Amino acid sequence: MLTVIPADRSGDDALLRADIPEITAGLGDLAWEPKQSPIGATLVEQGRNRDFPRDIWALEFAFKPPRQIDVDVPARDFRMQRKRVWYLLYRVKNSGARRIVMADGDAWRFRSETVQQPVRFLPHFVLESVEGLSKQEGALAFRAYLDRVVPGAVAAIREREDTRLDLHDSARMSERDLAPGEERWGVAVWEDVDPRIDFFSIYARGLTNAIRWQPRADATFAADSVPVTGEEHVLESLRLDFWRPGDDATSLDDEMSVGHAGMYERRTIGSRVLEALGRGRQTASAPREGLQQLGLTWEEILDPPAAVKAAASVDRDTPPSLVPLKKVVNALARLQPPAARPAAIRTLFGGVGEEWFEDLVRGLTAPLDEERGTLRRGMLDRCGVSEEDVANRPLESLVKVLAALDATTPAATRRSAAVALFGAAAPRLDSLVHELDLARARAVLDDMDFDRRPVLSGGALTASDAMLTVFGAETDAAKRARMVTGLLGAEGPALLAAATAVREGVDHAWVFRYER
Known part of the structure; x- marks a missing residue:
């Protein structure tokens, strides 16, 4: 099915108003208030709120949902290898430009008119995903793939889609202008896309010459400032959201489905709620009671602000915070009598979590061969812990190790350090963080007042809607x-942002963003 996005016919971008900062800021010391003339006649005031008209063109864009295809591509050894690529079949049409002119000769009134002119389309397609694909990455992890010219792919795609089409890859598409009214078919191709991705967006740039500009955050303006050097210009990009059920085993004949902005995040919120509600039955745990036995509340084991800030950057190299787990282990070390500790861990994590925790502690104290023992001693020394400390005060030593x-960072360095410290039990660290x-999350849900029956009987979106309602009803921002x-x-x-x-209930929405 071909989805058509009409060209923007509004005149919003054809007439922009902005200050000239080289005058308003750079020559601000020349500002003065005349006695016999309007203040708007001064140089500084005339530099404010200036009109910047320009012809703006926008191409009509139509597309079919992305698909996958196996093609032969050249390898480094000059041989051909079979590779799976993702592609987006699209069509662009030059439907004219918009120009702002005076209305009926009135300098204070403007109207938009259409002008016909050739347009050079320089396609720039980026496939992006913020979907976390492992426990180590969490819920959000950024990946991006740039459209590539893949020899042999265009012919294979044309054979599958429609042999009557004259398909252009991104290089051929940019060779000549689109004449007024001309349509042209193209294909964007991506290599080496992670096959685990289910939710992704495609950003298409080059469909319009609309721009916006603003002063850079670090810009300074003086009397001798070179014009526009203190500004940043951003281009408009079209965002298309998609999702696909399944994984790499999905049939190559299947088209991926059109989604909407926020779809992945809403499903992630709902999935977390359902997973937390069902975890107690699966593991026979009671998290709120377990925290109470340790003398803690869920508010005391929140991720620190630095971790929240790092997570907002969606950086795959930033590992999850270990501060909450460190606080739990520290509380466990203080719990008296020591015989009460296993029950507290079992209540908090369940039987599986208790086993993982014991594996982690044993991994820190287990005897090793000489080479690995030397490596662990070196890592313990970096953590400010000795082997004697580990043997005599294992929980207190674990607290120091977790702090170190x-x-x-980055995540790969932490994983290597964890392997040196815990050996084969190192994966238990990530598992315990997740648990x-x-x-x-379960303790938070236990403190919330909402009807769980529709949540448990519905899916992820139902659970997400319930949580968004609860969050919206809370008037205390903190x-x-x-x-x-x-x-x-x-x-x-x-995720919440x-x-x-x-707007909830939208099946798909065309979202534009401005990017440098």
């Missing part, structure tokens, strides 16, 4: 922020 690991996130972080972790604020940025 929390300060270790503690779910335990905290408490709402704690609830969001407690339920969704460090990525909660970013994206999920609520679109």
